[in-house]
Amino acid sequence: MNEYSDPKMRNQLNWKVRCDIIGGITRGILYLHQDSRLKIIHRDLKASNILLDANMNPKIADFGMARIFGMDQTVANTTRVVGTFGYMSPEYVTHGQFSMKSDVYSFGVLILEIISGKKNSSFYQMDGLVNNLVTYVWKLWEKKALPELVDPGIRKDCKSDEVIRYIHIGLLCVQENPTDRPTMSRIHQMLTNSSITLPVPLPPGFFFRNGPESNPLAQRLEPGQSSSKSFACSVDEATITDVNPR
Secondary structure (H helix, E strand, O other): OOHOOOHHHHHHOOHHHHHHHHHHHHHHHHHHHHHHHOEEEEEOOOOOHEOOOOOEEEOOOOOOEEEEEEOOOOOEEEEEEEEEEOOOHHHHHHHHEHHHHHHHHHHHHHHHHHHHOOOOOEEEEEEEEOOHHHHHHHHHHHOOHHHHOOOOOOOOOOOHHHHHHHHHHHHOOOOOOHHHOHHHHHHHHHHHHOOOOOOOOOOEOOOOOOOOOHHHHHHHHOOOOOOOOOEEOOOOOOOOOOOOOO
């Protein structure tokens, strides 16, 4: 689903289409987390793993990193963190801990990307500092300037209060502490029922307070840095994985 960042395709993605895509992704993740026979944590939700059919219906793809949880299980740990830069939650990167809330973080990034037409792995200038998309959106929130995020291609056909609500939900999903992030069932309710009052979001994970050098993920990716955890990360749209013989 890289169409939102493709100038030739973005004209087809009006606000209604983008809302439907966000809603479809929500239902897909909710099915994995709650409604399927097995509780599945995808672990690699990103734009290139959301496929759109001819009717712009989203399909979640690539379950190579997915993990099955027991029905009463809420969290798991791994000694090898593998994923795509910009979509991984802070607790997964720093501690190897993943859960349904890790997928929620990735989903929040997707919401912000779909609305803005920008990628989180790109960098943006604001207040003289370099920011990733999540940080950029948080600073817009602090300045009460969220409408600046909206892709110019959909500004004319979207309702301001509706699109700001979607951005607000995206910020709730990328909060640093996983316990602060809503569940997918709650997210579905917030997206479909505008009468639900949204809580005030807390700062996101990987918030660039003073530029990239203050970002814990950026520090973790410095060449030659030793760590007790093995870490692999892709800065483009490809996931890096290990292939081990059985």
